[in-house]
Each structure stands twice: as C-alpha cells, then as structure tokens.
Amino acid sequence: xAKTTQPTSMDCAEGRAANLPCNHSTISGNEYVxxxxxxxxxxxQYIIHGLKNNETNEMASLIITEDRKSSTLILPHATxxxxxxxxxxxxxxxxxxxxxFGTGTRLQVFP
Amino acid sequence: ExxxxxxxxxxxxxxxQEVILRCVPISNHLYFxxxxxxxxxxxEFLVSFYNNEISExxxxxxxxxxxxxxxxxxxxxxxxxxxxxxxxMYFCASKxxxxxxxxxxxxxxx
Numbered sequence: 775x776a777k778t779t780q781p782t783s784m785d786c787a788e789g790r791a792a793n794l795p796c797n798h799s800t801i802s803g804n805e806y807v808x809x810x811x812x813x814x815x816x817x818x819q820y821i822i823h824g825l826k827n828n829e830t831n832e833m834a835s836l837i838i839t840e841d842r843k844s845s846t847l848i849l850p851h852a853t854x855x856x857x858x859x860x861x862x863x864x865x866x867x868x869x870x871x872x873x874x875f876g877t878g879t880r881l882q883v884f885p
Numbered sequence: 886e887x888x889x890x891x892x893x894x895x896x897x898x899x900x901x902q903e904v905i906l907r908c909v910p911i912s913n914h915l916y917f918x919x920x921x922x923x924x925x926x927x928x929e930f931l932v933s934f935y936n937n938e939i940s941e942x943x944x945x946x947x948x949x950x951x952x953x954x955x956x957x958x959x960x961x962x963x964x965x966x967x968x969x970x971x972x973x974m975y976f977c978a979s980k981x982x983x984x985x986x987x988x989x990x991x992x993x994x995x
Contacts, residue, residue, distance in 0.1 A: 817889070817976045817986030818928060872918065872941060873984065875928040 778862045783880040786856075792849040794879050796862030799843040806867050807838060809847045810875075811858040818861065818875070821847065852883045887911045889987035891977050897993045898967055906962045906990045908977030917960045918978040919952065920986075921945070928976070934960065967994045 779797040786792040798807065809821040822829055822836045824845070829836045835848040849856055861878040865871060890909040898904050910917050919931040932942040934952055951963045960979075964971055974989045 812928070815922075815974060815989070817978070817988050819986065820983050872930040872933055872943075873920075873928075874930065877927060 778864055778876060780860075780862055780876065780879045782877070783882065785882050785884060786849075786852045788854060788883055788885050789851055792847075792852040792856065792881055792883070794847040794849075794860050794862075794881065795844065796847070797844045798862070798864045801842050801864050804866055805864050807836065807842075807845050808863045808865065808873070809834070809836065810861045810863065810873070811856075812861070812878070813855075813858040818873075821860075852881075854883050854885065857881060857883045887985075889977055889979055889985050891975075891987035891990050893990060894988070895991045895993070897995065900969055900994055901966050904964050904967055904992065906964075906975050906977075906992070908960045908962070908979075908987055909958055910960055910977065910979030911981070911985055912958070914979035914981045914985075916940075916980040917952075917954065918980070918984070919962045920976045920978060921973040922976065922989075923970075923973045931962075931975075964992075967992075969994050 806823050806825050808823040810818040811821055812818045822831055822834050824836045824838055838845045859878040859880050861875050863873055892907045917934040920928050921931055922928045930943050932946045932952055933940045949965045953961050972994045974991050976989045977987045978984050
C-alpha cells in the first residue's frame, strides 16, 4: 500500500471549513484513498473514500487531484466535535485487507 | 445506526493471567478484525477473520493470542498469559462494505 504524508497538526475556527491535505505520490491505479478519524481514544470512524473522482457525503468532501498524488478532506463547517485525529490511508479495496494507520493530522477546532 | 459493541470497557488484570475481550459485530457483517492502540501510539492491526478462520495476522499476534467466533454473534480475543506490554486499548471492527469500529476495551496489565 502506498505511503501517505500528512501535517502533524492543524487548527480551524468553528464554523469555518477545515481543509486537511494528504500526499500519496506513490499511489497506484487500483488504490483508493480512505479517510478515518479518531476522537479522543474512541474507535476510528470512517469518513469517506474515493478512487479518482471527487466525493461528497453527509460528513465531508474528498477532493483528489487529477494525477491522484494528493487529496484534501474538507469539513465544510467545522464544529468543536470535529476535533480529532484524521487519518488518510491509501489501500487496495480487498475485502479482508487491513488498514495501516499512520500518525494522522490532529485537528483542533476552536471557538 | 448499527454499531459494534465491546465489553468490558475497562479490564484490569495481573500479569500472567488470561483475559478474554468480547465483541458483538454488526449482524450482517462478514469480516471481523482486532486492532490495538498503546497509549500515545498508532492504531495497529492485530488480526482479520473471515469465514470462521484467520485470514491475516500481524507479527504482534503471536501464540499468546487467539480469536474465536463461538456462536455466530460474538467475536472474542483471548490473551493467554498477559504481559505488561499488552496494556492497550483494543478495538474490534467489522465490515460488510465499510469498516466500523467499536469503542474499545482498555486493558491494563499490572
């Protein structure tokens, strides 16, 4: 699975958009970009995933560059409850495949 | 929304004792996992389980660890003889299309 690089930490004001970048320059054609988050020692929570098209769901939007070497997770209106560690994970979509978590980006949303 | 349930939320044990961590995956899920997170460290994969057998395990998952799905609803992780370094938060997860994690069992080995 391709390696990802994320900033260690970011701040965001409540109500503003939080844009979390991820670099995955060695991604291969059949690898997906997944985003999970972990709120203070709770179990990781699935947010969104994509292959090459931009994706949006009720939690977030995922923007993947045309060359697929980087992506951005967008939380359009961050709230205090979005304070968490956000993990960008690149992997193939095999049924039994494990997730390999890095250190992620610690997002702090402030009032 | 359906959820993965783990019990107990906290478990304290003496070194050398056996512990069993319990999980009830989401009912129509087919793939099951255990992960752990030592305080301040990354979430680490332990084992995946499908069709009543282990499909993959990590180097951490040595002979002291075992998993079982005894009755079609529960999924357990057993540590036969706990060590101090087994102290961690243990997360169960299950998947049909998306992976859902439980809220974890905090294991403290004294």
